[in-house]
Amino acid sequence: MTSRTTGRIAHFLGLVLVTACALFPVYWMFSSSFKNQVDLLAAPPVWTFTPTLQNYVDVFADPKTLNGTINSFIVASATTVLALLFGTPAAYALARFEFRGKADLWFWFITNRMISPIVLALPVYLLAQQARLLDTHIVLVLIYLTFNLPIVVWICTDQFRSIPPELEQAARLEGASQFRIFWQLYLPLGAPGVAVSAIFSFIFSWNELLYALVLTRRAAQTAPVAATSYMSGYEVPWGKIMATGSVIVLPVIVFSIIVSRHMVRGLTMGATK
Amino acid sequence: MAFLRLQNIVKRYGDLPVLRDVSLEAEKGEFVVFVGPSGCGKSTLLRIIAGLEETTDGQVFIDGADVTDVEPARREVSMVFQSYALFPHMSVRNNIAFGLKMSGMPKPQIEEAVAEAARILQIEPLLDRKPRQLSGGQRQRVAIGRAIVRQPKLFLFDEPLSNLDAELRAQMRIEIARLHRSLGVTMIFVTHDQVEAMTLADRIVVLRAGRIEQVGTPSELYARPANMFVAGFIGSPRMNFLDVEVVGSSQGAVTLVHPAFPDGPVSFPISRPAPMAGERVSLGLRPEQLNLEGRGRASLAATFDIAENLGGTSHVYAQIAGGETINIAIPGQPRATPGERLLASFDPQDAYLFDRDAQAL
Ligand SMILES: Nc1ncnc2c1ncn2[C@@H]1O[C@H](COP(=O)(O)OP(=O)(O)OP(=O)(O)O)[C@@H](O)[C@H]1O
Ligand SMILES: [Mg+2]
Numbered sequence: 001m002t003s004r005t006t007g008r009i010a011h012f013l014g015l016v017l018v019t020a021c022a023l024f025p026v027y028w029m030f031s032s033s034f035k036n037q038v039d040l041l042a043a044p045p046v047w048t049f050t051p052t053l054q055n056y057v058d059v060f061a062d063p064k065t066l067n068g069t070i071n072s073f074i075v076a077s078a079t080t081v082l083a084l085l086f087g088t089p090a091a092y093a094l095a096r097f098e099f100r101g102k103a104d105l106w107f108w109f110i111t112n113r114m115i116s117p118i119v120l121a122l123p124v125y126l127l128a129q130q131a132r133l134l135d136t137h138i139v140l141v142l143i144y145l146t147f148n149l150p151i152v153v154w155i156c157t158d159q160f161r162s163i164p165p166e167l168e169q170a171a172r173l174e175g176a177s178q179f180r181i182f183w184q185l186y187l188p189l190g191a192p193g194v195a196v197s198a199i200f201s202f203i204f205s206w207n208e209l210l211y212a213l214v215l216t217r218r219a220a221q222t223a224p225v226a227a228t229s230y231m232s233g234y235e236v237p238w239g240k241i242m243a244t245g246s247v248i249v250l251p252v253i254v255f256s257i258i259v260s261r262h263m264v265r266g267l268t269m270g271a272t273k
Numbered sequence: 274m275a276f277l278r279l280q281n282i283v284k285r286y287g288d289l290p291v292l293r294d295v296s297l298e299a300e301k302g303e304f305v306v307f308v309g310p311s312g313c314g315k316s317t318l319l320r321i322i323a324g325l326e327e328t329t330d331g332q333v334f335i336d337g338a339d340v341t342d343v344e345p346a347r348r349e350v351s352m353v354f355q356s357y358a359l360f361p362h363m364s365v366r367n368n369i370a371f372g373l374k375m376s377g378m379p380k381p382q383i384e385e386a387v388a389e390a391a392r393i394l395q396i397e398p399l400l401d402r403k404p405r406q407l408s409g410g411q412r413q414r415v416a417i418g419r420a421i422v423r424q425p426k427l428f429l430f431d432e433p434l435s436n437l438d439a440e441l442r443a444q445m446r447i448e449i450a451r452l453h454r455s456l457g458v459t460m461i462f463v464t465h466d467q468v469e470a471m472t473l474a475d476r477i478v479v480l481r482a483g484r485i486e487q488v489g490t491p492s493e494l495y496a497r498p499a500n501m502f503v504a505g506f507i508g509s510p511r512m513n514f515l516d517v518e519v520v521g522s523s524q525g526a527v528t529l530v531h532p533a534f535p536d537g538p539v540s541f542p543i544s545r546p547a548p549m550a551g552e553r554v555s556l557g558l559r560p561e562q563l564n565l566e567g568r569g570r571a572s573l574a575a576t577f578d579i580a581e582n583l584g585g586t587s588h589v590y591a592q593i594a595g596g597e598t599i600n601i602a603i604p605g606q607p608r609a610t611p612g613e614r615l616l617a618s619f620d621p622q623d624a625y626l627f628d629r630d631a632q633a634l
Contacts (some may be wrong), residue, residue, distance in 0.1 A: 166358035168326045174372030174423070175346035188362045 018242065019166060026249070033242035040238045055243035065244055075137050075222060076205035079144040082203045086145075087152030090181050094153065095160035096168065109150040117147075128215055135217045143211050148201040155200070157178050159193025160186050160208030195262035199255070206252050222250045274337055276301040276459050277322070277427060282331035284483075291317050293483045295331070299476075305451050306470045307463045308626055309480035310507065313462040316355060318480070319429050322461065323352050325407035339542055346375070355463075357412050359404040359419070369418045373529040376423070390418040393452070410441045417449075421456065428460040429538060434469065446500040471495075479503050501631040504557050510588055512625070513563075513599045515556040515573075522547035527626070527634075529556065534575040534593035538595055541621045545634045556634065557625030557630070560588065560602040565609075569618040573597060577609040592616055 032040060034051035059065045093099070094106065124143060125134075133139040163186060171181050187194065212222045221229075227244040230237050284292040292314045299305045307315045320326040322333060324345035332341045335375035356527050359368050369390055373383045389560035391397045394414040406410055413433055420428060430449070437495045450473055453460050464470055469476050471491045479486040479494065479502070487499040491507075504512050520538050521528040527547045528538045541556075548554055563573075575591035578598065589601040589609075601617050609615060626634040 150355040164356065164358065164530070166354045166356050167360060169320075169345075170352070170419075171353060172325065173323060173345045173350065173352055174419070175375035176371075182276070185360065201398070 029242050029245050032238060033180070033246045035239060037095040037237070037239060040265030055239035056247075058237075058240050059243045059247065062240075064226045064229065065223070065247065068221050068223035068252075069247065071137065071216075071220055072206055072223040073188050075140045075144065075220075076202050078141045079135065079148055080198055080201045081154045082141065082145055083148040083197060083251075084194065087149050087197065088156050088187065088190075089182065090149075091153050092160055092186050094157045096165070109153055110147060112150045117210055121210060124211065125214050134215060135220050135255070137220050139215050140205075140208075140212060140220060140222070143215070144201075144205045148197075148204060151204075152197040155193045155197040156229060159190040161219060163189050169262065191262040195259045201261050202255055202259075203252055274334075276336055277461075279318075279322070280332045280334070282318070283329045284314070284321060284326065284332070285329045291483050295480075295483070295485055297478060297488065301457055301459055302457050304450075304460050304473055304475045306474035306477050307461065307480055308465070308470045308477060309469060309486075310506075311465070314483045315480055316431055319352070319431050319461065322427070322631050323350050323429055325352075343355060349423075349426040351414075351423055351427070352427040352431060353416045353420050353433045354429065355431040355433075357404075357416040357433075359412060359415055362405050364401050364403060365396065365407070365415050365418075368404065368415055369400075369422055370418065372423045376554075382393065386422045387418075390422045391453075393421070394418050394448075403477070409437055410445065413437065413445060417452070421452070424505065425458065428458055428544060430462040432463050432465065433463065442466075442469075449473065469505060471507070472554065479505070489619060497534045497633070498625065499633055501555060501557070501627045505543070505629070506626055508559055510560045510600050512604060513550075513560065513597075514543050514627075515558070515593075515597060515599075516595070516630045517550050517554055517556045519550050519552045519554060522552055525564040527554075530553070531556070531573075533575065533597075533614070535572060535574045537619060539571045540624060541624055543596070543626060543634055545578055548628060548634070553629060555627040555631070557627060558599070558619055559623070559625075560600040562623045563599070563601040563617045563619050565589070565601065565607065565615055565617060567604055567616065567618050569620040569623075572616045572618040573599065575615045575617050577607070577611055577613045577615050579611065580607050580609075582606055589615075591617065593617075 033055050034053070035046075035049050036052050036054065037051040040045050064098065094102065128134050128139045131139075133142075144202055167189075168181055171185055176184070207224060208222075209228070210222045212225045213228070216222065217226060222245070227241055230240050230244070275300040277297075279295055282292050282295040283290070295318060297305075307318065310316055312349075317326060321328055322335075323338065324343060328341060332339055335348060335350070352374055360371065361435055363371070366387055369382050369387045373386060379385075386398070391400055394417060396411060396414050396418060399407060399415070401413055404415065407415065411599065413495055416433065424434050433449075433474050437445060448449070449460075449462075453473075462469075462473060476488060476490055477494055478488050479580075481502055487494060487503045489497075494503060494507045498507060501514065505595065507587075515531055515533075517529040517531045519527055520530050522543075524547075525542060525544075527543045528540045530538045566630040573593050575593045578590045578592055580590070581588040587603055587606050589603060590603065591606050593599055599617060628634055
């Protein structure tokens with residue numbers, strides 16, 4: 001055997017190992033959601049079992065799950081849309097305009113992510129209480145925006161900077177307005193960055209647990225909070241939790257697959273020599 | 274009043290001066306070529322005319338109006354960028370139509386204008402392709418197409434041919450000349466390539482380090498360069514410069530010595546006041562004005578070094594006394610062998626003389 005084939009096999013095995021490690025928890029979650037309580041608690045764990053849909057029946061019988069999923073969807077979509085709406089023009093400005101305080105503004109965006117979220121949980125709770133926003137979608141959207149905007153701004157600024165400036169100048173010469181240049185050049189050509197930041201933003205908002213736990217009770221409770229809420233009391237219904245987890249993961253996967261189609265490289269190919 | 278007038282244009286990036294007091298006029302329909310070494314400010318000047326760059330000082334007039342503070346789109350100027358700058362996500366058709374759409378032209382008229390431009394540039398079969406599916410020459414035509422549909426008052430080309438291969442370059446050069454003739458619009462063309470400059474230009478503007486060195490028709494610049502820089506820049510192969518000493522001068526003539534003159538001092542006609550005896554000046558001789566057949570009243574003794582055969586002509590490199598190398602352009606091929614002694618002859622009235630400050634005498 002040549003050293004090249006050995007190398008390839010090692011490479012392949014390495015990739016398999018990494019993939020297996022990454023996917024095993026997901027597999028365990030899905031498979032567990034089809035187990036009954038006896039199989040779930042079996043030691044050593046069982047690999048073959050008779051699948052049951054009982055967990056899903058229980059989960060959907062509980063209005064918390066459906067409500068939580070709907071709330072998560074509302075909050076994550078609203079956050080993502082708003083983050084893109086405000087973040088992409090900001091990124092365009094940071095990428096292409098010179099203005100006073102640009103470097104400071106840039107740094108400020110970074111500092112937003114320096115503080116551990118839990119440090120702010122109590123102040124945010126008190127603020128939300130004062131503003132009578134507890135247990136609303138709005139408070140979650142606002143707080144998630146503070147996390148997602150910097151991500152959108154960073155990723156998109158970097159992406160917009162990679163667009164040749166002559167394209168904008170050519171468009172200006174042709175009479176395009178600033179808005180049109182942003183809308184018809186920067187957004188389509190920066191689509192990969194916009195897509196990546198949209199995915200990040202959506203996933204973050206969808207999965208966020210800490211603030212959702214602190215700021216919601218019932219009306220605006222999101223899916224992750226609903227999943228953990230089953231843990232109350234003496235018994236831990238693993239099957240139900242795993243089933244809820246599986247239900248939660250699905251929309252994110254679908255969203256990512258749809259958006260990732262825009263994540264192609266080389267969109268600006270052919271623009272310049 | 275001239276169609277395009279640049280008045281005392283100054284441009285600085287921070288403290289770095291890029292253009293220092295550039296003034297220039299161009300007539301309607303004229304083809305003006307900017308030449309100069311890399312970084313001398315050609316693109317910057319073009320972008321100032323287009324309005325993409327603000328001037329630090331000075332004014333730009335187009336068609337009688339002061340447009341110094343007018344936004345680019347209102348100047349009715351089209352530019353073909355050094356890098357083409359096609360919109361990569363739009364089809365060729367939409368690239369060409371972009372400016373017309375912005376101006377709110379009705380659809381049927383846009384289609385007509387695009388079709389007309391495509392016909393002129395012979396890119397009709399490419400209209401539905403994306404820029405990445407085109408060759409360099411095709412992209413360049415699309416960029417020109419985008420510029421001509423708007424029927425601008427002024428065309429700006431920034432080294433549009435610099436990335437094309439030699440053959441395509443020659444072909445596009447002719448097409449641009451043809452386009453200029455058929456549209457009759459003022460064009461300003463930036464290039465590094467002095468063949469392009471000589472063949473396309475009505476007038477050439479030679480720039481160096483942000484200043485205009487000389488403006489003139491190609492033949493004027495070739496025949497009467499104002500200084501050594503222009504003399505060295507215009508004409509290919511490059512002019513030979515020899516360091517010579519003045520031994521005598523009279524009204525309209527100057528006598529010079531150089532170790533390579535086989536018969537002692539040589540007298541050269543001169544139009545400006547002659548320098549004093551003892552001064553050192555530069556003698557410029559174009560390679561094509563030197564010959565190996567003894568034609569001319571003066572000559573240089575040289576030793577054959579190497580020859581470049583270009584097919585019909587050859588460039589002969591030879592060493593002369595004093596250690597300088599001269600280049601002689603001759604028809605056919607030299608029959609000399611390395612180390613052989615040659616006599617490079619010329620007519621003193623064809624020679625160029627420059628004073629110590631490199632200004633023409
Ligand atoms: N935005 C800028 N900031 C600072 N300096 C600049 C900027 N743009 C150009 N320059 C400088 O101005 C000078 C002239 O640049 P310009 O692009 O006009 O040169 P050019 O003559 O077109 O050169 P080339 O033939 O290489 O295209 C260069 O020294 C360049 O470094
Ligand atoms: Mg340039």
